[in-house]
Amino acid sequence: MIRTTTQKLHKNLARELKEQSLLIGLSQEEKDAFARKLELFMVANPVRSGEDLRLTQQRTLGVFYQLIRVPKPMPLVIILAVVATVTAGGGAAYAAQDTLPGERLYDVKLHVNERFEGLLAISDEDEAELALELAERRIRESERLAERKELSAELAQGIEARLASHVQRLEALSVKLEERGLTTASTNVRIRLAAMLELHNKVLAEMEEGNGLQAREVARIRSAIQLNSTFVAQAREHMEERFEEQEDAPRKIAAERAQASATAKLERTKAYFADHEHRLHERVKLVAAELIASAEGSVSQGNLHMENAAYGDAYTSFNAAIHDLQTAASLMATSLRLTTDLRLNNAAQQQLQGGDSQDNETTDTRNMDEQGVNLNVENGAVLKLPVPALSR
């Protein structure tokens, strides 16, 4: 009886929604206006000549179309890359790995190397990992170009667009992971993206100040980073709210997953630090070590919270550790790729400390002044890399 009532309710709900939806529509004028816009767009973006794009209509459930097309010819650069890869044992693709925008093999890097990486990313988690890596790769390219004073407005524009595209992809994948119930994995990628963007914003702030000729272009990349950081922060806040709404059992599972993730990342980051320590600049080494120590502290604290069944606090601690570890990893990798020292000064810091979350940093228990991480170095510059607080 209850089942029948429920079914009727659902049926009526569906009918009312459908009827309501039929009241909604565009006027004929609106549709015609866009049809004209669409026609112009199609003229401006035609099907490339020589291609056979066939559109055949098939009627099935509704209006269905099937597009059958002959594969389009590859761009010349890709053909050359594939030929080079086959004949020279992957030499061109290998050579393209470290190229920068504006260089001859950069298209190979984007269209061959990175597409190949995409093919290897099978799960949503792998794909999110790759999108994060590609977003950071684009920012590093801008840093290296700025360092060489070769970051033109045109190159900055291209980097900006590609960065936005990687971040959007990451956002979409994060939503997908959340919808699949993988809240921890989804939160993990957002936290790491936020940490990575914050770190590079600081690095570029330093470059912007010390690099007169490129200041405008660097500012443009920073502005793109800050814009993307805003979206990440909003989305992360939403996810944290959803975590709070959950009951104890799923919260425990989420905290356990965050624990496993933070612990594994701690080990990996420590191993990376040990392998590259000798190549890192002394100041970067100190900051990275401090971040790792801070993450280790957060993991221990999280473990204690787990023992006390305080899953919300544990989750926050593990996520703080993941944030610190990502900052450390990005800092080390960035430092190794740049030839100049990373030296973030007070002015750049203050510029970034305008928001509420930044205010929290000054009262964060990980006071880096007290722990000796602020170092007065030559020429009066001060290295200061505070650990961005996770919004709580």
Added chain:
Amino acid sequence: MTHSHEQQFLHAYRENADAIFRHCFFRVSDKEMASDLMQETFLRTWKYLTNGNTVENIRALLYRIANNLIVDYYRRRKVVSLDGLLEQAIEPARVDGRTLMNTQVDRALAVKALDKLPEHYRQVIVMRYIDELSVQEMASILAETENAVSVRLHRALKKCEVILTSHDTHNDPKTS
């Protein structure tokens, strides 16, 4: 072939524009934004077709692209009430004050329930009952299993039921 690609795509636009617009409208609760999203959907679909991608089902592709755009939109959205919008801007929802008894669902309340649903539930309700897509088609568009879509749809309906029941219990029908 008697028609050019462009003419055929325009035909696809005329066949699907209203449905895609409605889908966007009930997902984002904003007429202007829904119109923009619909337009962007068709522009991106055309670009997709000219970029060397094989497409088997244009309708599914349109919904998939619209869905991706909506996901992006929600990253930067402002919260707007769908219910309020329907009453003020498009067509007054017919609130006739009748009592909700057992299985009756008032049209305005149906929209209210939709408005109160979390986005991931609203998505499947709109696809199933407004777009009238099958679970199989929804699974294909969302790149999920049919089982996952069915479960989410079921939960979404349950949530609607709770919202409607709660409204029925807490509101005096004479004053609603």
